[in-house]
Amino acid sequence: MARGNAGVGRSTKKLLRAIAPRQIAVIHHQDIDEMGAAGLIEAKVKAVVNAAPTMSGKYPVNGPLFLLNAGIPVCEIAEEYFAFFADGREVVIEENFILHQGFRIPYTLFTRERWEQLNVLAGRNLGSRLSEFIDNTLHYARKEKDFVIHPLAVPLLRTAIQGRHVVVVVRGSGYKADLRALKDYIEDYRPVLIGVDGGADALLESGYTPDLIVGDMDSISDAALLCGSEILVHAYPDGRAPGIGRIESLGLQAQCIPAPGTSEDIALLVAFEKNAELIVSLGTHTHMIDFLEKGRKGMASTMLVRMKIGSKLVDAKGVSKLYHRPVKWRSMWIVPLAGFFPLATLALIHPGFRHFFSVMWTYVKFRIWS
Structure with missing residues (x-):
């Protein structure tokens, strides 16, 4: 499913200062927030292994959804397995187990369906949390x-x-x-x-x-x-x-x-x-x-x-x-004008262009007078 070296950190924001692209982030982050997810996406991690509930359902969070939309798999493991991981060592995520340093660590894949279920639960809990x-x-x-x-x-x-x-x-x-x-x-x-x-x-x-x-x-x-x-x-x-x-x-x-x-x-x-x-x-x-x-x-x-x-x-x-200004097509005349300006300038200063326009002007005058 995924293979890479581990980047390990209990604090996601601290880990993001050091993790390298294509590593597998091993974190302890309950209810992954938008900024944490955005940082993991920007870091181009291959996968996320989380030793805490990625989404608890206590309140709405969109971070897990951001990771799924970015194609980054999120594997949830029991908290006690976090200590098994060593920074920089290889992690292999297979269908049912994570292989690391000789250990076979079971995990649960966090899915979009799971996020939808917990998001409904979070909506029900919102009133009590606000109180x-x-x-x-x-x-x-x-x-x-x-x-x-x-x-x-x-x-x-x-x-x-x-x-x-x-x-x-x-x-x-x-x-x-x-x-x-x-x-x-x-x-x-x-x-x-x-x-x-x-x-x-x-x-x-x-x-x-x-x-x-x-x-x-x-x-x-x-x-x-x-x-x-x-x-x-x-x-x-x-x-x-x-x-x-x-x-x-x-x-x-x-x-x-x-x-x-x-x-x-x-x-x-x-x-x-x-x-x-x-x-x-x-x-x-x-x-x-x-x-x-x-x-x-x-x-x-x-x-x-x-x-x-x-x-x-x-x-x-x-x-x-707040406001996204639409393109005003009646103002687009400035685009061809901007393109014509350097050509007109070149025509004025380049001897070849000046000779060409001189010949054309002589020809026009000849046709008119004849």
């Missing part, structure tokens, strides 16, 4: 309100933000299309570009260099960290910053900002506290499914941050779906 999510959000909002009531202590930055537009990019669903939709805006306004973790890679992939990188540094590539941007590491409220070790290992310098909430929240607050004129968010997580896919059971800090920023915030997530 739990709202309760959790309100519970933590009461605990975290002081975080947004008081100004965030932002260190002195070399990136000038005051009075400028700021675009905060998160590597969320649809981020590529939304960045393309904002191309003219970015060219015209030259906003400050802030990449949140993998959002820095998203900017680089689209031809931009982030001015500032904010995050806990768990899903950003070394190439992005080394691109010359200013780096702000999101630390825990007690000051612990696991991401700073990675920065130092690359010989880079960074400042830390201890705070609760998500790195997206911190990036938005940094722009706000530094008096940005307008803050445009792109690819950010804004609804229940977004946060459940991130393993968060509420969105207290995000809700509070957005309330604080208010009218300064423009959410551009999904802007690429």
Whole structure:
């Protein structure tokens, strides 16, 4: 069915930084989200072996469907078999077993029919999940309100933000299309570009260099960290910053900002506290499914941050779906005109063309006068 070397990782987003094309991804990822699936597809993996439920049915997820539509088989194994796999060693997926390092590991093939069954179940569970999510959000909002009531202590930055537009990019669903939709805006306004973790890679992939990188540094590539941007590491409220070790290992310098909430929240607050004129968010997580896919059971800090920023915030997530301008055929006359222009220019400057038109003009005059 499939044969290749294993790329093993409990964290899909960390594995995607290292996995090579045509490898077989061995992961432990319950409810594979859209971004995880998109990353596996972009990495051109041959197959996915998952030691967790690919889709639990607790809430709707489209990641497994994306993988199936891309022709990537998904094999589910029992959790205890995950430890059997070694990175870089050959994996052979046969009809009923996975062969690896002398082990015959049973698996279940995740199918489109299975996704459809679980998607119906997820729809039935949606109401109860939403109720739990709202309760959790309100519970933590009461605990975290002081975080947004008081100004965030932002260190002195070399990136000038005051009075400028700021675009905060998160590597969320649809981020590529939304960045393309904002191309003219970015060219015209030259906003400050802030990449949140993998959002820095998203900017680089689209031809931009982030001015500032904010995050806990768990899903950003070394190439992005080394691109010359200013780096702000999101630390825990007690000051612990696991991401700073990675920065130092690359010989880079960074400042830390201890705070609760998500790195997206911190990036938005940094722009706000530094008096940005307008803050445009792109690819950010804004609804229940977004946060459940991130393993968060509420969105207290995000809700509070957005309330604080208010009218300064423009959410551009999904802007690429807003309007697709149709071709106006009455404007297509410019195409042949554009093609005629270089020919006319050549006729004016090339001696051969000039001689040809001189002979033709003499012939026309001769015919008229005769």
